[in-house]
Amino acid sequence: MKTAVIGGSDSQGIAKRVARKLNAKYSELQLSNFPDGELRVRIADDVTGKHVVLINGLMPNPNKNLVESVFAIHTAKQLGAAKVTLVAPYLAYMRQDKMFHPGECVSARVMARMLDCADQVIAIDPHLHRIKRLQDIFRTKAKSISADNAIAQYISRNFPDAIIIGPDIESSQWAKTIADKIGQESMILLKKRYSATKVRVVVHGDPARFRNRHVVIVDDIISTGHTMFEPIMQLKKFGAKKIVCIGIHGVFVQNALRKLKKMGAQVITTNTIPNPAAKIDVSGIIAGAL
Ligand code: R5P
Numbered sequence: 001m002k003t004a005v006i007g008g009s010d011s012q013g014i015a016k017r018v019a020r021k022l023n024a025k026y027s028e029l030q031l032s033n034f035p036d037g038e039l040r041v042r043i044a045d046d047v048t049g050k051h052v053v054l055i056n057g058l059m060p061n062p063n064k065n066l067v068e069s070v071f072a073i074h075t076a077k078q079l080g081a082a083k084v085t086l087v088a089p090y091l092a093y094m095r096q097d098k099m100f101h102p103g104e105c106v107s108a109r110v111m112a113r114m115l116d117c118a119d120q121v122i123a124i125d126p127h128l129h130r131i132k133r134l135q136d137i138f139r140t141k142a143k144s145i146s147a148d149n150a151i152a153q154y155i156s157r158n159f160p161d162a163i164i165i166g167p168d169i170e171s172s173q174w175a176k177t178i179a180d181k182i183g184q185e186s187m188i189l190l191k192k193r194y195s196a197t198k199v200r201v202v203v204h205g206d207p208a209r210f211r212n213r214h215v216v217i218v219d220d221i222i223s224t225g226h227t228m229f230e231p232i233m234q235l236k237k238f239g240a241k242k243i244v245c246i247g248i249h250g251v252f253v254q255n256a257l258r259k260l261k262k263m264g265a266q267v268i269t270t271n272t273i274p275n276p277a278a279k280i281d282v283s284g285i286i287a288g289a290l
Contacts, residue, residue, distance in 0.1 A: 001051050001082055003290070006043065008056025008068055014089060014271050015055035017283035022053075022290065029054070029072055039064070041071040048080035050090060054118075058092035058111075059251055059273045066092070066114060072117045083119045087286055090249045097130045112137040112219035122289055124218050124272050124282055125248045129170055145289045147248050147270045147282045148178050154268070154280050155216055156182040162214035165235075167191055167201050167227045174248065175218040180202035186225060189231060196229075199252075201230040203238070211239035222247035222269065225256030233261050244268065250275040 003024040007015030009031055028041040032264035035220060043052075054072050058065045069086055072262060074085045096107035115121050120141040125148075126134060134142035155162065155178065164184050166175025168191035179186030191201045203210075214236050217228055228245045235243055243265045250257070250269030256285050271278040 003053055004045055004047050004050045004081075005053045005055060005074075006045070006072070008012065008054060008072065009090060010065060010274060011055045013217055013274060014057075014281075014283050014286070017281065018053070018290075019085075021283060021287035027272075028069070029056070035248065039067060039071065041068060041075060043072065043075050043079060045116050046079075047076055048083050051083045051085065052056060052076040052081040053087060054083045055087045056088070057089040057284070059090040059249070059275055066111065066184035070117060071113050073115075079116075083115070085290065086115060086118040087121040087122045088115075089124050089282065089286070090251075091121075091126040092125035094131070095129075096271070097124070097127075109137050112139075112142075118139045122286070124270075125174070125222060125283070131179075132236045146174075147272070147280065147285060147286055148174055148181070149208070149278045150270065150280050150282055150285060151218065152178045152221075152245060153222060154179040157186070157248070159214050159216050159242075160184070162216040162242075162244070163187060164211070165189060165203075165215055165231065166223070167218045167219055167231055167287070171219045174220060191208060191227060194284060197224055197226055199226040199230060201227065202232075203231055203234040207238040209238075210235055212241045213242045214242045214244070216244045216246055218246045220247070221251055222256060222260075223251040223253050225252070225260050228260060228265070229263065232265050236251060238262065242266070246280075249273055250277050 005019035027034040032040045046270045093107040093111040094191040164179040172188045247269045267277045269280045270280040
């Protein structure tokens with residue numbers, strides 16, 4: 001079956017790379033708005049009998065891109081696609097995985113219902129915390145793939161002597177896994193989040209351990225940056241020579257990227273969300289999963 005790769009509005013760069021790797025035809029999802037603001041979605045390519053791979057990350061425009069994806073998936077099927085796979089390099093709404101306050105929508109589950117119209121959903125390192133597997137919320141086939149090999153290679157090439165730090169227990173699935181892959185030292189910190197912007201992270205152990213060291217802090221998402229701010233301040237105090245923050249997904253709200261750089265940290269992410277710090281390409285990982 002032939003594959004047709006279609007790039008959604010915030011994923012065109014990565015979608016083109018995937019198409020090249022798959023030797024598949026690439027086209028852009030055509031999008032415009034009617035005068036009343038309603039979205040107009042059009043697939044210009046002939047997709048009859050093909051495996052349509054729609055690559056559409058749900059960030060930096062989660063709501064628009066979610067609707068765009070649902071419309072595009074239905075349209076591809078209506079046009080006769082044999083199979084439709086949605087690749088969401090960043091799958092939004094995964095952090096809303098329980099009713100944190102009475103009456104609140106458990107958005108992760110609703111998002112999954114909306115995207116169940118695809119025959120398959122693939123996401124890169126979705127935020128799996130209380131929900132353990134994508135398959136627990138999707139009814140359609142769903143799989144998560146990880147950028148950790150690409151990040152491990154990047155660290156081993158550029159910061160081979162660094163100690164790798166995970167800012168909280170959840171980040172251990174990336175920080176420790178990556179450190180173990182390349183045989184580098186690792187450490188997981190303890191984080192307590194009081195609100196979206198109030199976070200306390202404790203760097204424990206002997207502070208001398210960090211003197212003149214290169215430190216790489218690895219997390220899945222850098223959003224407001226608060227999870228990174230505290231360890232950076234403490235590590236600087238402890239004499240760390242260079243601090244690098246690596247996020248799989250660079251969400252960067254509230255000027256987080258600028259603030260992190262101002263603190264003297266080097267910031268690097270993958271290209272799941274287009275942003276100026278996106279230096280690690282994950283298109284090969286996506287192509288390999290298709
Ligand atoms: C939380 O559980 C995630 O793994 C990240 O640590 C978090 O989303 C980062 O958010 P922020 O940059 O706003 O602290």
